[in-house]
Amino acid sequence: MSNLLGLEVKKIVETTPEEVDRVHNWINTEEYREKNFARQALVINPAHACQPLGAQLAAHGFEGTLPFVHGSQGCASYYRSTLNRHFREPAPAVSDAMTEDGAVFGGQNNLHEGLENAVALYKPKMIAVFTSCMPEVIGDDLTAFIKNARQKGHVPKDMPVPFANTPSFNGTHIHGYDSMLLSVLQNLTEGKQIEGRCTGKLNLIAGCDFNTGDYREYKRILTEFGIPHTVLADISDSFDSPCDGHYHIYAGGTKLEDAADSINGKATMTLGPYATPKTFSFIKDNYSGKHVSMPMPMGIEKTDAFIMKVAELFGKEVPASLKNERGRAVDAITDAHQYIHGKKFAVYGDPDYLLGYVSFLLEMGAHPHHILCSRGSKKLEKELQALLDSSEFGKGCKIYMNKDLWHLRSLLMTDPVDAIIGDSHGKFAARDAKIPLFRFGFPVFDRVNKHRYPIIGYQGTVNMLTEICNKFIDIKDETCEDRDFELMR
Amino acid sequence: MSDKIRKIEGITKESTEALIAETLSVYPEKAKKKRAPHIGANDQGSGSACVKSNKKTVPGVMSARGCAYAGAKGVVWGPIRDMVHVSHGPVGCGWYSWGTRRNMVSGIVGVTSFPMQFTSDFQEKDIVYGGDKKLKTLLEEAHDLFPLAKGISVLSECPVGLIGDDINSVAKSSAKELDIPIIPCNCEGFRGVSQSLGHHISNDTIRDYIIGTREYAEPESPYDIALIGEYNIGGDAWSTKPLLEECGFNVKAVWTGDGELEKIAATHTVKLNVIHCYRSMNYMCKVMEEKFGIPWIELNFFGPTKIKESLRKLAALFDDTIKEKVEAVIAKYDPIMQGIIEQYKPRLDGKKVMLLVGGLRPRHTIGAYEDLGMDCIGSGYEFAHTDDYDRTAPEMPDATVVYDDPSEYEFEKFADALKPDLIGSGIKEKYVFQKMGIPFRQMHSWDYSGPYHGYKGFEVFARDVDMAINSPTWKLVKSPF
Numbered sequence: 001m002s003n004l005l006g007l008e009v010k011k012i013v014e015t016t017p018e019e020v021d022r023v024h025n026w027i028n029t030e031e032y033r034e035k036n037f038a039r040q041a042l043v044i045n046p047a048h049a050c051q052p053l054g055a056q057l058a059a060h061g062f063e064g065t066l067p068f069v070h071g072s073q074g075c076a077s078y079y080r081s082t083l084n085r086h087f088r089e090p091a092p093a094v095s096d097a098m099t100e101d102g103a104v105f106g107g108q109n110n111l112h113e114g115l116e117n118a119v120a121l122y123k124p125k126m127i128a129v130f131t132s133c134m135p136e137v138i139g140d141d142l143t144a145f146i147k148n149a150r151q152k153g154h155v156p157k158d159m160p161v162p163f164a165n166t167p168s169f170n171g172t173h174i175h176g177y178d179s180m181l182l183s184v185l186q187n188l189t190e191g192k193q194i195e196g197r198c199t200g201k202l203n204l205i206a207g208c209d210f211n212t213g214d215y216r217e218y219k220r221i222l223t224e225f226g227i228p229h230t231v232l233a234d235i236s237d238s239f240d241s242p243c244d245g246h247y248h249i250y251a252g253g254t255k256l257e258d259a260a261d262s263i264n265g266k267a268t269m270t271l272g273p274y275a276t277p278k279t280f281s282f283i284k285d286n287y288s289g290k291h292v293s294m295p296m297p298m299g300i301e302k303t304d305a306f307i308m309k310v311a312e313l314f315g316k317e318v319p320a321s322l323k324n325e326r327g328r329a330v331d332a333i334t335d336a337h338q339y340i341h342g343k344k345f346a347v348y349g350d351p352d353y354l355l356g357y358v359s360f361l362l363e364m365g366a367h368p369h370h371i372l373c374s375r376g377s378k379k380l381e382k383e384l385q386a387l388l389d390s391s392e393f394g395k396g397c398k399i400y401m402n403k404d405l406w407h408l409r410s411l412l413m414t415d416p417v418d419a420i421i422g423d424s425h426g427k428f429a430a431r432d433a434k435i436p437l438f439r440f441g442f443p444v445f446d447r448v449n450k451h452r453y454p455i456i457g458y459q460g461t462v463n464m465l466t467e468i469c470n471k472f473i474d475i476k477d478e479t480c481e482d483r484d485f486e487l488m489r
Numbered sequence: 490m491s492d493k494i495r496k497i498e499g500i501t502k503e504s505t506e507a508l509i510a511e512t513l514s515v516y517p518e519k520a521k522k523k524r525a526p527h528i529g530a531n532d533q534g535s536g537s538a539c540v541k542s543n544k545k546t547v548p549g550v551m552s553a554r555g556c557a558y559a560g561a562k563g564v565v566w567g568p569i570r571d572m573v574h575v576s577h578g579p580v581g582c583g584w585y586s587w588g589t590r591r592n593m594v595s596g597i598v599g600v601t602s603f604p605m606q607f608t609s610d611f612q613e614k615d616i617v618y619g620g621d622k623k624l625k626t627l628l629e630e631a632h633d634l635f636p637l638a639k640g641i642s643v644l645s646e647c648p649v650g651l652i653g654d655d656i657n658s659v660a661k662s663s664a665k666e667l668d669i670p671i672i673p674c675n676c677e678g679f680r681g682v683s684q685s686l687g688h689h690i691s692n693d694t695i696r697d698y699i700i701g702t703r704e705y706a707e708p709e710s711p712y713d714i715a716l717i718g719e720y721n722i723g724g725d726a727w728s729t730k731p732l733l734e735e736c737g738f739n740v741k742a743v744w745t746g747d748g749e750l751e752k753i754a755a756t757h758t759v760k761l762n763v764i765h766c767y768r769s770m771n772y773m774c775k776v777m778e779e780k781f782g783i784p785w786i787e788l789n790f791f792g793p794t795k796i797k798e799s800l801r802k803l804a805a806l807f808d809d810t811i812k813e814k815v816e817a818v819i820a821k822y823d824p825i826m827q828g829i830i831e832q833y834k835p836r837l838d839g840k841k842v843m844l845l846v847g848g849l850r851p852r853h854t855i856g857a858y859e860d861l862g863m864d865c866i867g868s869g870y871e872f873a874h875t876d877d878y879d880r881t882a883p884e885m886p887d888a889t890v891v892y893d894d895p896s897e898y899e900f901e902k903f904a905d906a907l908k909p910d911l912i913g914s915g916i917k918e919k920y921v922f923q924k925m926g927i928p929f930r931q932m933h934s935w936d937y938s939g940p941y942h943g944y945k946g947f948e949v950f951a952r953d954v955d956m957a958i959n960s961p962t963w964k965l966v967k968s969p970f
Contacts, residue, residue, distance in 0.1 A: 011706050012751040015601065015637055023637050024600045036634060041627035043610040050581030072647060073546055074556020074678040078585035080917050090920045092897070096548035099679050103651060114549030117520045121550060121898045133579055134679050137616060137651040168579035169611040169648060245926040245966050247901065406605070428598055
């Protein structure tokens with residue numbers, strides 16, 4: 001008897017324990033690492049998602065906005081579940097449920113029917129349409145489809161319907177974030193620039209940041225400064241809303257009129273230069289005021305640079321409260337540096353996060369020994385290398401672009417480190433390497449409340465430091481001999 | 490057919506129909522017409538479905554459904570532990586489904602079990618030039634890096650089907666070259682109306698490529714059975730398999746929770762197939778019945794009443810040895826179960842639950858809630874077919890609301906009107922209802938708990954339901970100021 005593959009019927013053979021042991025040892029060797037790094041086609045455990053997820057995140061950052069997936073409904077379910085799991089919050093979004101006939105005839109009918117139903121059921125102020133694979137492959141023309149939808153009355157005349165092409169076979173979630181944010185701002189600010197008008201505000205773009213605490217922290221810092229501000233794509237309330245016995249489908253987000261008026265701002269700053277290049281370029285070309293692109297303010301130096309830039313842009317002194325805050329943060333790091341100095345780390349994640357982690361570690365006297373990005377660019381590699389070169393603690397640290405977490409595992413087994421910084425997906429490699437994983441970035445599925453604690457600014461620096469140092473102390477307490485078990489650490 | 494009609498105080502056919510009409514009133518005409526046949530009041534005595542199902546989701550409504558790929562990767566193929574499962578196409582689908590269904594596996598990760606994300610991470614050039622060559626290289630690399638993997642599945646994502654790649658021919662030639670089973674599964678997400686078609690497509694591939702290609706090394710016995718449609722969510726199979734073994738059966742294969750490819754491939758020699766998740770694998774049972782003459786039986790392992798019923802139904806098909814063992818098992822667990830009921834029933838008696846899940850849970854769990862004194866007042870499926878709803882009617886109390894592929898809007902309206910004490914549904918619904926102050930358990934994933942199957946599972950289930958409903962945290966939702 002044989003089957004479609006032409007393979008013969010065989011008796012079941014159990015793999016011997018010796019063979020299992022042999023392979024188990026082998027996957028931790030240099031030889032295996034070499035084979036692993038020679039991979040051309042197979043990607044194992046990538047540290048990135050696809051574009052539409054980022055587009056949905058950006059959409060949730062605007063008041064009354066319904067994210068709308070033009071494509072197969074399974075995609076929408078995946079994005080929603082992923083955001084639900086990370087934030088432990090609702091992530092309302094609809095899809096127009098394209099199926100085989102959509103593939104043949106195109107998705108315009110689905111889109112039109114979907115827009116009409118979404119408006120009736122979920123009463124949004126804005127619908128943000130973005131694509132998944134299917135319409136991208138068949139070449140649906142969103143510009144025409146949405147124009148037609150408006151003409152046919154499927155959406156109210158005055159309702160903004162920004163849209164973004166977010167093919168999943170190109171880039172990662174950060175690129176989808178950029179495309180959606182760009183589209184929303186283009187749409188809302190069109191014709192809103194007024195000669196001579198200045199809102200006096202700072203427009204702050206946090207980037208594709210999945211930490212609600214970061215958004216709150218930016219706003220707090222700017223309030224301390226007394227600087228009026230608009231955070232563009234503000235997810236802090238959308239994904240950290242009160243439990244009060246009522247479900248508010250649109251729990252937060254940047255007010256649409258504020259976003260529209262952002263074009264008349266005094267200054268615009270992006271703190272996710274790798275996540276928002278297209279948006280920033282649009283702003284540079286079209287917005288009033290000054291434009292600044294800076295790295296995420298993680299660690300003391302990058303926060304200093306952020307604070308000074310804000311002060312400079314608005315001609316203000318740094319307020320005493322922030323000076324004190326800096327002093328307290330420095331106090332915390334000098335007090336605790338001994339628990340982290342000299343420790344080796346593996347770090348991975350999105351480019352903007354990565355630069356932050358590396359900067360923070362170097363500042364603490366720790367080594368970011370393996371730096372890995374599963375979709376990175378030459379530009380990022382160069383910037384990371386410059387950062388490493390700027391510190392004696394960067395010596396011997398290596399950067400791996402376009403490598404995945406199975407590559408990382410090989411690195412950990414052949415050239416060990418003390419800990420990893422990354423998202424929840426790194427927990428398997430961390431367990432094999434018997435080292436802790438510090439969960440920052442996205443996604444964090446397996447710990448609670450992480451996204452509520454900022455990792456940017458002085459407070460964020462203290463938060464990261466506290467978590468990392470205390471874990472090392474925990475490990476010492478849990479693993480030391482009885483005679484070395486002490487009250488004071 | 491149910492022997493008695495269960496009524497719930499305050500719920501009548503009229504009240505339920507009024508609720509449905511009110512809920513539908515907000516829809517545009519076309520959508521209302523499409524949705525109306527999918528919501529109905531249960532007629533318990535009829536034993537037949539009161540709603541239509543397995544139809545396209547209405548565009549623009551918030552559906553909980555997944556896609557064919559989700560059914561293939563997440564449900565059927567994904568849980569087979571000793572295979573490499575390749576998400577062929579762009580990075581997202583594989584990434585989102587990576588480790589998120591909680592089908593637990595034993596073995597050593599990367600050596601004998603592979604709960605990782607393998608993908609061809611399509612780029613634009615793969616869309617333009619096709620991904621077949623890449624797939625061929627990828628299969629060699631996977632075989633090279635994971636020599637103990639017993640096989641490889643290739644699960645195609647949307648673009649693969651749209652650009653017309655021929656994964657079947659690549660799989661065939663690579664299988665010969667590498668001398669391992671490589672299974673092409675054309676489960677692109679745009680196929681069909683839900684994950685249900687993904688189950689079907691996967692079943693077909695098991696039929697075509699797997700079943701009958703291995704034989705068990707040990708001699709046959711009259712008590713050889715296979716456990717079908719058991720996915721080991723939160724360790725469910727680690728509760729049900731030992732239970733069946735305690736009853737005297739040799740469970741030769743589990744489909745597919747913590748599953749092993751070769752044991753699945755030899756299932757054609759068992760004496761009986763015992764199916765739990767009917768929706769995802771009834772075709773396979775029918776195929777094995779037709780092709781190999783293996784009878785099959787549906788069981789329900791939720792809650793002591795249904796477990797007892799199921800075990801006796803199963804024993805009736807075997808000899809006295811089994812019947813005695815099954816009675817002994819029931820006698821052993823009955824007092825333990827009674828103890829659990831005595832502990833929790835006083836805290837849960839009369840509480841009302843609403844369900845929206847997939848697979849078998851919207852009907853199979855009802856008995857377990859009833860064991861705890863609770864009533865199910867609304868139930869529905871994400872991706873069921875008429876035969877599921879036929880099986881649901883006798884389990885659901887009369888005139889209660891049944892909803893097929895409900896939108897989040899509908900589900901919210903029903904919950905708002907019926908005021909359940911607990912909702913059992915998925916992650917996308919969880920935080921919506923918790924914001925409303927309604928206790929909730931994720932019933933796809935057991936809310937990171939489990940097992941819920943078998944006697945071992947009932948104890949966990951009862952504890953979790955009590956924990957959800959009687960948590961003091963709900964009292965804090967209403968602010969005093």
